[in-house]
Every structure is written in structure tokens, then in C-alpha cells.
Amino acid sequence: MKANFHIEVSDKFITLDHFINYYLSRESWLTRMSIEVCGFKDIAKDLKFTKAMFSGAPSEMERVYRHLPKEVIEKYNVSTSDKTLIEINSKQASKGNALKELAQKLNLRQDEIMIFGDQKNDISMFDVPDFYKVAMGNAVLEIKKRANYVTRTNNEDGIAYAIRRLIFNE
Structure with missing residues (x-):
């Protein structure tokens, strides 16, 4: 199983991944927000986003969490809302x-x-x-x-x- 990395903006998820896993699809359905797949060069340099997320099977999320750089953990508010999501927010956003x-x-x-x-x-x-x-x-x-x-x-x-x-x- 592969983890998806995506960002959440006000009305949709944006990902570079062309394979959308079940967990990102479920999150899209639960939040009623669409998923936009785009290339890196298509993302606006001044894009404002709510949060960054990884989604995937629980075992995959455990692996992703263990491999997050120490700087990410220290600089951002990293948490989980369930075993299939890792959310990365501003330190003040809690x-x-x-x-x-x-x-x-x-x-x-x-x-x-x-x-x-x-x-x-x-x-x-x-x-x-x-x-x-x-x-x-x-x-x-x-x-x-x-x-x-x-x-x-x-x-x-x-x-x-x-x-x-x-x-x-x-």
C-alpha cells in the first residue's frame, strides 16, 4: 500500500500522486472536498493551504511517522485524527x-x-x-x-x- 501526500486548501485536496488510495478517497468523501491531481510546476508558488497530510493504511502511516524528519516534528504541529491520516499544521494551529x-x-x-x-x-x-x-x-x-x-x-x-x-x- 502506498501513502498519498496532499495539501488541503479551502475547498479541495491537491496531490501530485496519480494513484489515489482508498484513504484519501474516503477523506474526500467525508469532507465533501474534491481531489485535484496536478504536476509540481502547476502549483502556485504563493498557494495558501490549511494543512498538509499523508493518508494510507495504518501500517504505512506508522512507517511514514517514524521517518518524518526531526525538524518537521519540531517546527510543525504533527498529529493524527485516525490511524490512516497524519496531519501537519502550523505550530499554532491546534x-x-x-x-x-x-x-x-x-x-x-x-x-x-x-x-x-x-x-x-x-x-x-x-x-x-x-x-x-x-x-x-x-x-x-x-x-x-x-x-x-x-x-x-x-x-x-x-x-x-x-x-x-x-x-x-x-
């Missing part, structure tokens, strides 16, 4: 930073915020000290270790279950 900024704009204290997560791209939220952290039952271990509470899985309506238990004491 769920944790976004929620802290939103809380500030809404005049909310961090201890008034409850978050839910299950994958490694949620770690930045789970590292904010005052958020109340709820891990989904199907969460990766790194999330469960940081959680105040572990709820049921996504398929078992874990968010609704946690809200009923933690907020409404049902």
Missing part, C-alpha cells in the same frame, strides 16, 4: 489554541469548558489544565491518560451519556 481563543472571545473561564476527544489531534485540548476533559471510550491511550472522565464510545452515544451523567447527574 484545537487547544482554538478553544482557548474562543473561550476568551466568549468571556468564558477555562474551568467552565468541557471537551471531548478520542484521537491524538485532541491532545492539545487535553493539555489545557483547566478544561474538564472527557475521553471517548474508544479513545487512544494518550487521551484516556489525560482525561478527568472516560465515557462510552462514539458508537454508544458517549457524549450524550457523559453530559447526562456529569451535567444533569442522571
